[in-house]
Structure formats: C-alpha cells, structure tokens
Amino acid sequence: MAARVLLQQCLSAELQVKAEAAAAAADSAAAQRVQIQRGMVIYICFYKGATSEVIPKIITSLLNVNLCETNEGNYVSVLDLPANLLIIPQATLGGKSKGRIMQYHNNIGKEEGKVLYAQFVDQCEKALAVNSNCTEAGVVVRHGTYGNRQVLKMDTNGPYTHLIEF
Numbered sequence: 820m821a822a823r824v825l826l827q828q829c830l831s832a833e834l835q836v837k838a839e840a841a842a843a844a845a846d847s848a849a850a851q852r853v854q855i856q857r858g859m860v861i862y863i864c865f866y867k868g869a870t871s872e873v874i875p876k877i878i879t880s881l882l883n884v885n886l887c888e889t890n891e892g893n894y895v896s897v898l899d900l901p902a903n904l905l906i907i908p909q910a911t912l913g914g915k916s917k918g919r920i921m922q923y924h925n926n927i928g929k930e931e932g933k934v935l936y937a938q939f940v941d942q943c944e945k946a947l948a949v950n951s952n953c954t955e956a957g958v959v960v961r962h963g964t965y966g967n968r969q970v971l972k973m974d975t976n977g978p979y980t981h982l983i984e985f
Contacts, residue, residue: 821869825862835970853961858903864912
C-alpha cells in the first residue's frame, strides 16, 4: 500500500494553516487560514515505499469517483459538480493500534512525505485548471501545511466519509 485517503464532502470548510504564535513571529497578528465552499476535503497519508508514480493514479481516482451530491440528490464527481478541494496531510491515517497506543511505523519519512504531498497538491491544482467545468465555475484548491497540526472547521450535509487505499 502506498497511500491512504479519506474523503469527506462538505458545504464549507476552513483550515488554520499557521497558528497565531507562528503568525505573530512573521509580523502578522492573526492565525492564517484557508477556506473552501461546497466541495471535498481530502485527507492523505503516504506510506513507506510510496513514490511519485502513484500520485496520478490517486488523483484520477479521487477526482472521478461519484461522491459529490447534486441539488437533485444524484452523485457526481468533483470534476462534474464542479467542486472545490481542501487537501489536508494526515499522518494519523497511517496509524495502527498496538495495545493502548498508536504506532506509525509504516508512514513515510517526513521529508519524503513533504515532497510527495507538494507534488500531490500541485497535480490536483493542474488537473482542475485544465477542466473547463472547474475553470468556468471558479473552483479552487486549498491545502494545509505538511508536518503541522492544523485546526479544521467544517459544515457537512451528512457524515458521508469514504476511505480509499492505493
């Protein structure tokens, strides 16, 4: 297995990407946040041995799976709705319970994971940019910061969460 992805459709989502303390150090008084309106939140974790070759397969699967609910109650893909994306690195998806603790021995190393995450975000942005439905609708891709704890606020129209492994 190269990666584990959790998908959650949302009506809106806001992710704090830099804490107030870190923002203050950068001469900014408030925490920094990114947000999307209707769309999909993608949590992603890469495992040891994952390479950049798996990224196009993941993106094709995620952007084409029919998980977004239309106003009529039908399910379509992110590309067909069209929908915004919020991508969040989530190392805890790689955890395994051992007794009363969680272990993350199968997760990719931090530096390797950071590189793959950046490639994943970049390729998602490019995939939406070349889709005419998405460009006409002004679809955005927002993302979290790899390796940082981040605060998420999300409004959903139901617990419609899916786990996909690659």
